[in-house]
Amino acid sequence: MEKVKVCLIGCGRAGMIHARNYAGKVKNAELTALCDPFEASLKAAAEEISVPYVYTDYREAIKNPEIDAVVVVTPTGLHREIVIAAAEAGKHVFCEKPMADSEEECEEMIEACRKNHVKLQLGFMRRFDKSFRRGKELLDAGAAGAPTFIRSNTYGPSEPKEWMYDVRRSYGPIGEVNSHDFDTIRWYAGSEVKKIRAVGHNFRSPEKAAEYPEYYDTCGVLMEFENGVIGMISGAQYVQYGYDSRTEILGTDGIIKVGTQHANSVEVVAKDQVCTTDSIVSWRTLFTDAYTAEANAFADCIVNDTEPEVTGHDGKMALRMVHAGLQSILEGREIEL
Numbered sequence: 233m234e235k236v237k238v239c240l241i242g243c244g245r246a247g248m249i250h251a252r253n254y255a256g257k258v259k260n261a262e263l264t265a266l267c268d269p270f271e272a273s274l275k276a277a278a279e280e281i282s283v284p285y286v287y288t289d290y291r292e293a294i295k296n297p298e299i300d301a302v303v304v305v306t307p308t309g310l311h312r313e314i315v316i317a318a319a320e321a322g323k324h325v326f327c328e329k330p331m332a333d334s335e336e337e338c339e340e341m342i343e344a345c346r347k348n349h350v351k352l353q354l355g356f357m358r359r360f361d362k363s364f365r366r367g368k369e370l371l372d373a374g375a376a377g378a379p380t381f382i383r384s385n386t387y388g389p390s391e392p393k394e395w396m397y398d399v400r401r402s403y404g405p406i407g408e409v410n411s412h413d414f415d416t417i418r419w420y421a422g423s424e425v426k427k428i429r430a431v432g433h434n435f436r437s438p439e440k441a442a443e444y445p446e447y448y449d450t451c452g453v454l455m456e457f458e459n460g461v462i463g464m465i466s467g468a469q470y471v472q473y474g475y476d477s478r479t480e481i482l483g484t485d486g487i488i489k490v491g492t493q494h495a496n497s498v499e500v501v502a503k504d505q506v507c508t509t510d511s512i513v514s515w516r517t518l519f520t521d522a523y524t525a526e527a528n529a530f531a532d533c534i535v536n537d538t539e540p541e542v543t544g545h546d547g548k549m550a551l552r553m554v555h556a557g558l559q560s561i562l563e564g565r566e567i568e569l
């Protein structure tokens with residue numbers, strides 16, 4: 233195979249990040265088709281990036297023998313159906329996180345890809361971010377000794393959309409913002425989670441409290457892994473100052489700190505002694521290069537016939553942690569897994 237011919241399914245916010253990468257920044261792949269049932273989204277995408285094929289129905293797209301792989305970036309509730317259909321049509325699959333709505337669905341998706349001998353890579357792009365990767369390399373090289381306590385925070389600025397206030401649908405920030413922290417901590421811990429206790433509270437949208445009493449915008453999650461490592465997540469959505477993602481691995485011999493809120497290393501100290509720096513405002517800017525590296529890794533694993541670095545199992549385990557975290561908040565107790 234010369235270049236992997238990719239069809240993007242779902243041309244929304246995250247989909248267009250992938251489209252722009254596959255349209256020129258991925259050595260072993262090219263964007264061949266766009267698919268979205270909403271004409272306006274499809275038209276806007278096709279006007280920005282010209283491709284040989286456009287589809288409003290993914291079932292038509294996956295019949296095209298020229299297409300080798302699909303990148304599924306639809307609302308999460310559709311991932312299972314599309315991934316299984318694509319696998320059965322012999323297409324390699326990249327699927328955005330969260331993988332699906334339940335672990336059973338994840339298993340069906342993994343099985344469909346296995347049975348049809350196609351790759352399945354999940355969209356945890358932090359694993360391809362330079363800093364997060366370097367953190368892992370250093371940890372594995374023993375730079376801080378063995379991991380003991382891993383703390384990861386992500387605070388996001390987006391104002392929740394109406395459906396997100398219903399945490400039974402959105403999972404709240406644990407699902408919307410912090411599913412990446414679960415994956416990162418599990419990756420660094422090198423183990424599976426055993427127990428989770430989480431708490432959450434709504435601080436920034438009190439006007440929604442009567443209609444959505446379960447809604448929380450801020451949460452703390454404490455976890456114990458099978459190998460004894462302790463994990464902790466602090467999460468929040470609709471923070472007012474920018475996008476803030478940092479992780480710290482305390483080891484037996486040292487500490488590894490990953491990430492910063494600073495957009496660059498420029499600092500201004502003015503005559504009133506106030507010190508300012510540019511700060512990160514969005515995940516789109518913080519992880520621009522990570523998305524490109526993630527797309528390159530997907531194409532490479534197809535061309536070289538190797539295992540994807542982030543698998544369906546990783547997607548399933550992250551989902552398990554998100555579900556247990558929300559259950560712990562709602563039931564006010566520790567969840568054993």
Ligand SMILES: NC(=O)c1ccc[n+]([C@@H]2O[C@H](COP(=O)([O-])OP(=O)(O)OC[C@H]3O[C@@H](n4cnc5c(N)ncnc54)[C@H](O)[C@@H]3O)[C@@H](O)[C@H]2O)c1
Nearest residue numbers: 242243244245246247268270273305306307308328329330
């Ligand atoms: N990795 C990340 O950090 C990250 C960031 C944002 C979103 N996501 C995930 O990506 C997915 C999409 O999120 P989004 O924010 O881009 O949503 P979005 O609503 O902006 O985009 C979804 C798109 O899918 C299209 N769509 C709906 N039904 C379809 C179908 N049957 N076939 C093809 N297209 C269909 C919609 O028209 C829309 O254009 C979600 O699973 C989300 O959790 C991941």
